[in-house]
Amino acid sequence: MYPHERSLVKNLADKPFALVGVNSDPDLDKLKPVLKEEEITWRSFTNGPKGTRGPISTEWNVRGWPTLYLIDHKGIIRHKYLGSPGDAVLDKAIEKLVGEAEKDTKSGSQ
Amino acid sequence: MVKRIVFSGLVALLVLPAVRGRDEPKDDKKPPSVKEQYDALVKEFSAAQRKVIADLRAAKGEEREKLIEKYMGLGKEYAGKFYQLAEDNPKDPTATDALFWVMQHGAGSSDDKKTESPAYKKAEGKVTALVLDLPLKELTRRLNGVSRTKSNVLLEAVAKRAEKDDSEDLLAWVATSGIFSPTGEKAAVRLAEKYPDHPAVNQVVLMLGRGGQPGAVETLKQIIEKTTKPRVKADAGFAVGQALAARADELGDKPAEAEKVAAEAEKYLTAAVDQFGKEDLTDKKEAAERELKAFRTLRVGKEAPEISGKDLDGKEFKLSDYRGKVVLLDFWGNW
Numbered sequence: 404m405y406p407h408e409r410s411l412v413k414n415l416a417d418k419p420f421a422l423v424g425v426n427s428d429p430d431l432d433k434l435k436p437v438l439k440e441e442e443i444t445w446r447s448f449t450n451g452p453k454g455t456r457g458p459i460s461t462e463w464n465v466r467g468w469p470t471l472y473l474i475d476h477k478g479i480i481r482h483k484y485l486g487s488p489g490d491a492v493l494d495k496a497i498e499k500l501v502g503e504a505e506k507d508t509k510s511g512s513q
Numbered sequence: 514m515v516k517r518i519v520f521s522g523l524v525a526l527l528v529l530p531a532v533r534g535r536d537e538p539k540d541d542k543k544p545p546s547v548k549e550q551y552d553a554l555v556k557e558f559s560a561a562q563r564k565v566i567a568d569l570r571a572a573k574g575e576e577r578e579k580l581i582e583k584y585m586g587l588g589k590e591y592a593g594k595f596y597q598l599a600e601d602n603p604k605d606p607t608a609t610d611a612l613f614w615v616m617q618h619g620a621g622s623s624d625d626k627k628t629e630s631p632a633y634k635k636a637e638g639k640v641t642a643l644v645l646d647l648p649l650k651e652l653t654r655r656l657n658g659v660s661r662t663k664s665n666v667l668l669e670a671v672a673k674r675a676e677k678d679d680s681e682d683l684l685a686w687v688a689t690s691g692i693f694s695p696t697g698e699k700a701a702v703r704l705a706e707k708y709p710d711h712p713a714v715n716q717v718v719l720m721l722g723r724g725g726q727p728g729a730v731e732t733l734k735q736i737i738e739k740t741t742k743p744r745v746k747a748d749a750g751f752a753v754g755q756a757l758a759a760r761a762d763e764l765g766d767k768p769a770e771a772e773k774v775a776a777e778a779e780k781y782l783t784a785a786v787d788q789f790g791k792e793d794l795t796d797k798k799e800a801a802e803r804e805l806k807a808f809r810t811l812r813v814g815k816e817a818p819e820i821s822g823k824d825l826d827g828k829e830f831k832l833s834d835y836r837g838k839v840v841l842l843d844f845w846g847n848w
Binding site: 464482 | 573803812824825839841844845846847848
């Protein structure tokens with residue numbers, strides 16, 4: 404996942420797009436060096452010391468990792484994936500929603 | 514398209530085989546017996562597994578992906594050796610062990626029939642013939658070592674033998690081992706109808722609820738129709754609700770169709786909450802309530818619930834800070 408995520412963040416840097424994580428590692432001290440090595444620059448919520456049983460994943464009924472939600476610029480859930488659907492599927496879905504977001508900004512309705 | 518899901522259980526799965534395999538003193542003068550050769554191969558295989566797991570612990574990023582792939586494909590690599598042992602010693606009872614080993618481990622990680630190894634194909638033919646000949650007890654014991662088979666030929670053969678010998682354990686094996694194929698689905702319905710008390714009935718119901726394959730909903734509805742057990746009915750109803758809820762999300766691009774499926778999912782989930790409540794199954798009732806709530810709030814087309822929490826440096830932020838932008842929300846972990 405990391406290489407594709409890095410390229411998403413880089414390629415869409417000046418677009419209305421953000422990658423936001425919910426991290427389920429219970430021990431953040433162990434995670435810190437990984438963030439550096441893997442160049443994980445995007446922001447993540449921490450799911451807390453209970454790891455995969457933490458409050459955010461429980462609230463969102465997450466049962467497998469990774470689980471991905473694609474949310475449009477109005478805050479509506481548009482896609483939900485248990486496991487990565489593959490880079491191409493994800494890229495296409497994001498591209499479509501980014502297009503909608505840009506159109507809305509231009510027409511001034513946002 | 515490769516769909517990889519890392520459930521928390523996978524970690525345990527990768528670690529487990531590491532404890533197997535122990536050294537035994539050997540007499541070097543005699544040539545090893547077939548049994549000894551078989552044991553040596555099993556040992557070699559678990560050593561190879563342990564090696565990949567050790568490498569996996571040290572690996573990062575894409576290297577990890579490759580190693581997981583390698584781990585999944587190890588059985589296929591060894592299938593040839595095991596098959597050869599069986600073919601060279603057809604009269605030895607260990608040959609049967611070797612053939613069943615290939616059925617359990619040798620299919621490889623891919624569902625693609627074209628990448629099936631020749632050894633697997635040949636072992637499949639021999640094991641299928643054995644299914645008709647082996648004593649019922651031995652066959653049942655051996656099949657219990659073969660889970661989630663990818664061989665439809667084997668499933669069909671065992672289903673026939675189950676019918677012939679009126680064996681509920683064999684039918685249960687077809688249902689659980691083949692639940693993601695039409696043969697397994699058919700066996701599941703038959704099992705629920707003919708042997709309602711068999712523990713595998715519950716097992717297949719749970720599997721069908723999680724799996725999300727095309728035939729799951731239909732199979733579960735048939736089980737509901739055929740079973741006489743209120744518990745099984747309730748569990749199967751809940752599973753139908755879960756499967757339909759998942760399907761509604763996949764229909765995100767067809768709102769009208771998604772709405773129809775979602776309405777049916779809601780009906781089944783609500784009924785499951787009621788049913789579990791009536792039977793005093795508190796845990797199940799809570800699980801169904803959680804599912805129903807998640808279904809209502811976390812569906813495609815609904816507004817994403819707010820998340821307000823701390824980032825990895827301890828700074829507070831909110832999901833709604835990103836309103837105006839498309840957000841890919843990624844539930845992840847580095848394991």
